Amino acid sequence: DGGITQSPKYLFRKEGQNVTLSCEQNLNHDAMYWYRQDPGQGLRLIYYSQIVNDFQKGDIAEGYSVSREKKESFPLTVTSAQKNPTAFYLCASRRRTSLGNEQFFGPGTRLTVL
């Protein structure tokens, strides 16, 4: 289970506050991803980064921001503009295989906005 970590595991914030979720990997993977998981909604892509200092919006990027200053780190900021931020957030990094791209997921952060 090592290699990609997220902190904290649980996070509580008041409505209107920005909050930053941490994601770190020591797998030397180039690409990293952020997903949001809601019951019955599967895994929805928020942002992804294929290389340092570059990132692209996913399907639900509104209200979120990211940075990729180091290969190992891909923090996600949930801003006050995100209308429904309470969810389970998963970070992943990508390993290229002979078949395709395997995603390695972190343990997740459960964010609750009160």
Added chain:
Amino acid sequence: GENVEQHPSTLSVQEGDSAVIKCTYSDSASNYFPWYKQELGKRPQLIIDIRSNVGEKKDQRIAVTLNKTAKHFSLHITETQPEDSAVYFCAATYRDDKIIFGKGTRLHILP
């Protein structure tokens, strides 16, 4: 746009019976189709994957089939066991390395 549909959303099977989960994808350029298993409270993990130049792949009790013409692929679990109870996600990879996931199937193995 890019989309992956997954059915059913919930599936209950008797222990020892087989389970089948089906997915369809929208972009004919997709060339890689992984399946992930997420046990309760844990992170998703890759269990099997297939590339578009292959029609079927098997790994012990699990198998995946792919029909490129119809743009659908399926996960088959035989001789189901209690530890197979989990949420299963199919996915398709698109040309820009985005991975689109289905909404998941919650599989219950009944004793």
